[in-house]
Amino acid sequence: MPSYPDDYELVTLAGAFEEEPHTLQAYLDRGGYTAVAKVLEGGMARDEVIAEVKASGLRGRGGAGFPTGLKWSFMPPAEGGQPQYLACNADEAEPGTFKDRDIMRYNPHQLVEGMIIGGYAIGATVGYIYIRGEFWEPYVRVQRAIDEAYAAGYLGRDLFDSGVDFDLHIHRGAGAYIAGEETAMLESIEGKKALPRFKPPFPANYGIFGRPTTVNNVETLASVPPIINRGGQWFLELGTPKSGGTKIFSVSGHVAWPGNYEVPMGTPFAELLELAGGVRDGNRLKAVIPGGPSVPMVPAETILETRLDYEALGEAGTMLGAGSVIVMDETTCIVRAVERLAKFFFHESCGQCTPCREGSGWLHRVIHRIENGAGRLEDLDTLLHVGSRIEGHTICAFGEAEVAPVASSIEHFREEYEAHIHGKGCPMAASGRVSRRVAEAG
Amino acid sequence: MELPEPVTRRIDQARTRYPAEEPRAAVIEALHAAQDELGWLDQPTLDAVADYLGLEPIKVYEAATFYDMFNREPVGRHHVRVCTNISCWLCDSDAVTDRLRERLGIDFGETTSDGRFTLTEVECLGACGGAPVIWIGRSYYENATPERVEEILDGLE
Amino acid sequence: MAQIFINGEAHEVPEGQMLIEATDALGIDVPRFCYHRGLSVAANCRMCLVEVANRKTPAPACATPVSEGMEVQTHSEGALEARRAIMEFLLINHPLDCPICDQGGECDLQDFALAHGSGHSRYREPKRAVADEDLGPLIETEMTRCIHCTRCVRFGEEVGGYAELGATFRGEEMEIGTYVGRTVESELSGNMIDLCPVGALTSKPYRYKARVWEMRHHPTICPHCPVGCNMKVEEVDDEVKRVLPVTNDAINEDWICDKGRYSYEAVHHDRVAEPHIKVGDRWRAVSWETAFNAALKGLRSVGSDLAAAVAPTATVEEQWLTQHLVRGLGATDIDHRLGLADPDLDAGVANATPLLGQRLVDLEALDGALVIGGNPRKDQPLANHRLRKAVARGARVSALGPVRYPRNLDHFRDLVHGPGQAAPAVAAVAKAVAEAGGAGVPANLQGADAEEAGLDPREVQELADSLIHGRQTSVLVGTLAQEDPQAGELIRLAHQAARLAGAAFGYLAAYGNSVGAWATGCVPHRGPGGDPVREGRPAAAFLASDPRRGILTLGCDPLVEAADPVAAQAAFEAAELHVAITSHWSATARAADVVLPMAAYPENEGAYASGEGRLQAFGPAASPVGEARPAWKILRVLAHTLGVPESEFVEVGEIRERAEAALTRAGIALGASPPEPGPALEAEPRSGPGLLRVPARHIYHDDLFVRRAPALQEQFGRLTATISPEDAAERGVDEGDAVRFEGPGGSARLPVHLDGGVPPGVAWIPAGEDAASLGPAFGWVRLSDRAAGRTGEAVTADPSEA
Numbered sequence A: 001m002p003s004y005p006d007d008y009e010l011v012t013l014a015g016a017f018e019e020e021p022h023t024l025q026a027y028l029d030r031g032g033y034t035a036v037a038k039v040l041e042g043g044m045a046r047d048e049v050i051a052e053v054k055a056s057g058l059r060g061r062g063g064a065g066f067p068t069g070l071k072w073s074f075m076p077p078a079e080g081g082q083p084q085y086l087a088c089n090a091d092e093a094e095p096g097t098f099k100d101r102d103i104m105r106y107n108p109h110q111l112v113e114g115m116i117i118g119g120y121a122i123g124a125t126v127g128y129i130y131i132r133g134e135f136w137e138p139y140v141r142v143q144r145a146i147d148e149a150y151a152a153g154y155l156g157r158d159l160f161d162s163g164v165d166f167d168l169h170i171h172r173g174a175g176a177y178i179a180g181e182e183t184a185m186l187e188s189i190e191g192k193k194a195l196p197r198f199k200p201p202f203p204a205n206y207g208i209f210g211r212p213t214t215v216n217n218v219e220t221l222a223s224v225p226p227i228i229n230r231g232g233q234w235f236l237e238l239g240t241p242k243s244g245g246t247k248i249f250s251v252s253g254h255v256a257w258p259g260n261y262e263v264p265m266g267t268p269f270a271e272l273l274e275l276a277g278g279v280r281d282g283n284r285l286k287a288v289i290p291g292g293p294s295v296p297m298v299p300a301e302t303i304l305e306t307r308l309d310y311e312a313l314g315e316a317g318t319m320l321g322a323g324s325v326i327v328m329d330e331t332t333c334i335v336r337a338v339e340r341l342a343k344f345f346f347h348e349s350c351g352q353c354t355p356c357r358e359g360s361g362w363l364h365r366v367i368h369r370i371e372n373g374a375g376r377l378e379d380l381d382t383l384l385h386v387g388s389r390i391e392g393h394t395i396c397a398f399g400e401a402e403v404a405p406v407a408s409s410i411e412h413f414r415e416e417y418e419a420h421i422h423g424k425g426c427p428m429a430a431s432g433r434v435s436r437r438v439a440e441a442g
Numbered sequence B: 001m002e003l004p005e006p007v008t009r010r011i012d013q014a015r016t017r018y019p020a021e022e023p024r025a026a027v028i029e030a031l032h033a034a035q036d037e038l039g040w041l042d043q044p045t046l047d048a049v050a051d052y053l054g055l056e057p058i059k060v061y062e063a064a065t066f067y068d069m070f071n072r073e074p075v076g077r078h079h080v081r082v083c084t085n086i087s088c089w090l091c092d093s094d095a096v097t098d099r100l101r102e103r104l105g106i107d108f109g110e111t112t113s114d115g116r117f118t119l120t121e122v123e124c125l126g127a128c129g130g131a132p133v134i135w136i137g138r139s140y141y142e143n144a145t146p147e148r149v150e151e152i153l154d155g156l157e
Numbered sequence C: 001m002a003q004i005f006i007n008g009e010a011h012e013v014p015e016g017q018m019l020i021e022a023t024d025a026l027g028i029d030v031p032r033f034c035y036h037r038g039l040s041v042a043a044n045c046r047m048c049l050v051e052v053a054n055r056k057t058p059a060p061a062c063a064t065p066v067s068e069g070m071e072v073q074t075h076s077e078g079a080l081e082a083r084r085a086i087m088e089f090l091l092i093n094h095p096l097d098c099p100i101c102d103q104g105g106e107c108d109l110q111d112f113a114l115a116h117g118s119g120h121s122r123y124r125e126p127k128r129a130v131a132d133e134d135l136g137p138l139i140e141t142e143m144t145r146c147i148h149c150t151r152c153v154r155f156g157e158e159v160g161g162y163a164e165l166g167a168t169f170r171g172e173e174m175e176i177g178t179y180v181g182r183t184v185e186s187e188l189s190g191n192m193i194d195l196c197p198v199g200a201l202t203s204k205p206y207r208y209k210a211r212v213w214e215m216r217h218h219p220t221i222c223p224h225c226p227v228g229c230n231m232k233v234e235e236v237d238d239e240v241k242r243v244l245p246v247t248n249d250a251i252n253e254d255w256i257c258d259k260g261r262y263s264y265e266a267v268h269h270d271r272v273a274e275p276h277i278k279v280g281d282r283w284r285a286v287s288w289e290t291a292f293n294a295a296l297k298g299l300r301s302v303g304s305d306l307a308a309a310v311a312p313t314a315t316v317e318e319q320w321l322t323q324h325l326v327r328g329l330g331a332t333d334i335d336h337r338l339g340l341a342d343p344d345l346d347a348g349v350a351n352a353t354p355l356l357g358q359r360l361v362d363l364e365a366l367d368g369a370l371v372i373g374g375n376p377r378k379d380q381p382l383a384n385h386r387l388r389k390a391v392a393r394g395a396r397v398s399a400l401g402p403v404r405y406p407r408n409l410d411h412f413r414d415l416v417h418g419p420g421q422a423a424p425a426v427a428a429v430a431k432a433v434a435e436a437g438g439a440g441v442p443a444n445l446q447g448a449d450a451e452e453a454g455l456d457p458r459e460v461q462e463l464a465d466s467l468i469h470g471r472q473t474s475v476l477v478g479t480l481a482q483e484d485p486q487a488g489e490l491i492r493l494a495h496q497a498a499r500l501a502g503a504a505f506g507y508l509a510a511y512g513n514s515v516g517a518w519a520t521g522c523v524p525h526r527g528p529g530g531d532p533v534r535e536g537r538p539a540a541a542f543l544a545s546d547p548r549r550g551i552l553t554l555g556c557d558p559l560v561e562a563a564d565p566v567a568a569q570a571a572f573e574a575a576e577l578h579v580a581i582t583s584h585w586s587a588t589a590r591a592a593d594v595v596l597p598m599a600a601y602p603e604n605e606g607a608y609a610s611g612e613g614r615l616q617a618f619g620p621a622a623s624p625v626g627e628a629r630p631a632w633k634i635l636r637v638l639a640h641t642l643g644v645p646e647s648e649f650v651e652v653g654e655i656r657e658r659a660e661a662a663l664t665r666a667g668i669a670l671g672a673s674p675p676e677p678g679p680a681l682e683a684e685p686r687s688g689p690g691l692l693r694v695p696a697r698h699i700y701h702d703d704l705f706v707r708r709a710p711a712l713q714e715q716f717g718r719l720t721a722t723i724s725p726e727d728a729a730e731r732g733v734d735e736g737d738a739v740r741f742e743g744p745g746g747s748a749r750l751p752v753h754l755d756g757g758v759p760p761g762v763a764w765i766p767a768g769e770d771a772a773s774l775g776p777a778f779g780w781v782r783l784s785d786r787a788a789g790r791t792g793e794a795v796t797a798d799p800s801e802a
């Protein structure tokens, strides 16, 4: 079991270790809905809320890390009864990411409260939570929380007699990774295919149904009530000066105790690994993808020296992403791992941009060939070339994402590709599947 | 064809979440509702959904074919979907899928001849802390192993 | 305006424009597949990537708004490299079948491959295969060639107004199509072929007929409706191969409708290739001389006891010359309004020249409009497109008519009046407008009552408000209303409503050159330009109860197109002489004594006057088939030989001068308003047993030429009888049943279509060959007892009983 040092603060996963932490009562017992009361009853102006969030250093937890307060400030003032929207991104489909699921399962009211505050701050009177269709339990819990909040008067008309209205609905997805891209999500909420929109116009000007909209991740929004209650400064100081607060890292793969770990920004990777029980079976660490497959993988030596925050990971040649730490030990065939990811991106490309639609299949087919012993040395150049022509040439960041594992693995593990090519097959698959062999030996 | 009442009820409910002039926004929920009731989405069902929402049918076809959760072919009573993406694979989803194939005698994308099981490979289910993950109906079965596969399947009628 | 720098040169361009609009305007070449100026921006092909200073990644010119000081490189190495990459991606899954592809020679992909392709591809993996779909008789598909630019999909939704094609599935599996193999039904569908930058969508009738580089182009004007689309006819060795739009922003922009695009096929079908005379019961092909002699002899013998029916799709020259001939012979009966059912229109309204009353582009700027008794979508597809653009901008466009047409624009109010209640319904609208205007209700409207006309008074009020409160609004009278048995009253009331609302008044006519026909004097009561003439009788009379000894028909087919084809038949039978000048065999031609073959429009020269008042001239694209001659030459010989003064014309231009002068005198000018209608005469309400027939037109049955175009007829040309689900249920009739209908003139077997837009008591049966035997277009019909499998079925549609 993970054991947190005593002074670690759980911000968004607060309550996760309680019995029945998701009920309204449990949330109230944890001090729930006092932040929204402070805002609405206490008469905090919208600007003050935004200022507090800016001060907290909170950056988007959905992957891009955009400063939340700044994003909120882009919303135009609400005009003449026309709706504006706050959309919560609970699509959580980046492989290796499973943090929002736990927030929704264990702390749904904090998300609801965060959305009410966020909605007020940006002038939105309607919120949608876009929950991936596969998530049933989280959906039920969040719906229950919404129902409870309506019943208790936290949602609906004239909240806290402040004249502020806020309605909150769930919009379920139906299985498409790309729907997590914020503009694709807007399309999906409109009932269309989740095709990312070209920007500009940005959602703050042209969002759901063409109305101003802000999109935030679950963890981002769930961070808001404590920030309001305890101050932006408090949150900032939990982390580093440029990466405020705590962050949930979803640790998966070859660790003893996979799971979600909410730790302060700037925590050394080594410490997180230790919390997760270290590499399983005492194996040696080989590589880590620290933010989900959309970010470059890094070899063990690099990541073991790195702290987990936006800047440090950037310097290490990768990104924090959604904080999805995928750990691969020495038994992992990197080519096979990348082949699986290439297949994922190929399967998930929405298909509108030429480079992504055609390139994602190309990348996958070449890597598949290499893994299966039909590779040629020039394939590696082709992969890098194709990748460089996808990156930066597409509507959305999926283009960069699909290239990240390919390019980074060739950069750091070229010799493994070459071994596949020269040996006409996977050197690690000689006696059956790698992971299982190790698992059974362990 | 007419949509069954539980479906139209859910669609009506969904409609209330969006502005009245945006019926299309309810398409995904409508397809969920129809599939929950009918198992899969044949063309008459899709046309009925389009008709009910007052949309051109192609708009419904587009949604029904874009999102993976919508079955455009009949599926077995139990739709067994197993994640093979990176975290699950690292935790040996191969062993799990092998056992599923063996036990059910079908490959991915197939349905057992008795119509009980359909086996589908899926992408990351967002529960990688419990990898490998199997998803049947509305439930996730986490930390799957070949042995658990047997238990899980035994527990389904 | 913003100053931007393109390839180092400074340019002033409108702020907010997309970069590609700026480069297009400046003539700087930026390649593209998905961008099209008439469609929304998708930015998916990525072919238009350019380099913009201070941006890390190349920017799509189609989706990058210009901004002050922006520095752009369209042909830098970086931009070219980006495009090469796109080409490589596009080609990996594209078949290399250019030699057999109809797009060859006009394929953007092929062109850019030469310009931007890298020559060799690294791609060694298997290519994707895509199944083809049958989209019907007009569009051929070869979907492996598709590059997923989604132009066709966007066109359907944005211009066609109804999404039929879509992009189903995802990623590399994305497929363009209907998903279910439906026929694409949009009347604008052929434009998708032009839009498709590759050979995925091509013209089915044109398939393998020619290679683009061997064809010669001839600009022309579409004869079919008053929009007057600019087009070009393409021909090889004098054989017409296809027709394409020619861009004209003031008229058709980049589009034409399928009727204009595909009707050319009629050039090769059912043509009268030689002059013919009837000897006894048999036709004999004869020389021109023999035929002329027969015609001249007959015409001399009937003298002034002659009537002439002129096609509203004839040129102004042909129209002017026909009336010149007829009146020169002392005859008075001439008309082009074969379908007009109100015998009193001329006595009342007097001048109903169907001008639009504004420019086409003005329609786009309307913020309110009411279309009475018309279906612009099918009658004037590209005027309708302007209305759709207005609606997209927020305009409130309403419709009022006997049926609710399948729509492709969102009507503000779409009102259906009771059977036969067109005029009272318009009176109710006019009254509501007067009431809302507050200046008091004119005496003639006092008795109007929305409910009695079968309308919801609240909706009428809302509609009236929308006309009054718009800045720029219009009341437009459609073809069905113009041909209504109570057309005079209806037009008068519509005009009154427009006046009261401060709206523009105009007509949305259906036939190509009706304006020209009015202005050149092809009406019985007005000479060219409105010159006084000895008044004659309208087609409704001379093609029915009161025939002349001789009939001359020019380019038309009254046995199908007349207000009562069965009565017209009797008129033809009674006549001693019938000279038909026609390009095609038809019932009318077969009923003639002398048939003189005339050139069809692609072989002809002349001019048409459009609804907005534009006279547009065109020349021949091919020689007439066989012995056919341009009608103006035929008419010239007849007039000259018969001694009609001033008939020695050598060139068509000399006739045009006269026609043009007539048009000017008649006040035909761009954007001109139609004349004010005179007071209407009291009209008889219609009644009869069974369902009241509404003959709202079928786009592919309008004129003889289009009725001879095989592809248009193949799937879209079937005439159906549309009735209400209620009437169908009562009679035990189902969708698609072939049912025998009985009308006052006889019976016809027609497939039935059920549509809630048709009110009970009404049968919507367009005029056309299959329905001609029923008799009056605005008559009643009964589902025959036998067909309905019952006996004694009869419903009264007498409005007084409704």
Ligand SMILES: Cc1cc2nc3c(=O)[nH]c(=O)nc-3n(C[C@H](O)[C@H](O)[C@H](O)COP(=O)(O)O)c2cc1C
Residues within 6 Å of the ligand: A059, A060, A061, A062, A063, A064, A065, A066, A068, A089, A090, A091, A092, A093, A094, A177, A178, A179, A180, A181, A182, A183, A215, A216, A217, A218, A220, A221, A396, A397, A398, A401
């Ligand atoms: C391909 C792609 C997939 C994404 N998936 C998710 C997702 O599942 N959940 C999420 O919160 N953000 C996702 N994002 C990021 C969103 O676009 C967006 O930046 C985020 O939701 C904004 O919220 P934040 O500012 O609170 O992080 C994805 C982005 C891309 C390009």
Ligand code: SF4
Residues within 6 Å of the ligand: A178, A195, A196, A348, A349, A350, A351, A352, A353, A354, A356, A357, A394, A395, A396, A397, A398, A399
């Ligand atoms: S980059 Fe890929 S996923 Fe993103 S919009 Fe383009 S095709 Fe779709």
Ligand code: FES
Residues within 6 Å of the ligand: C031, C032, C033, C034, C035, C042, C043, C044, C045, C046, C047, C048, C049, C060, C061, C062, C063
């Ligand atoms: S033309 Fe700009 S992306 Fe296609």
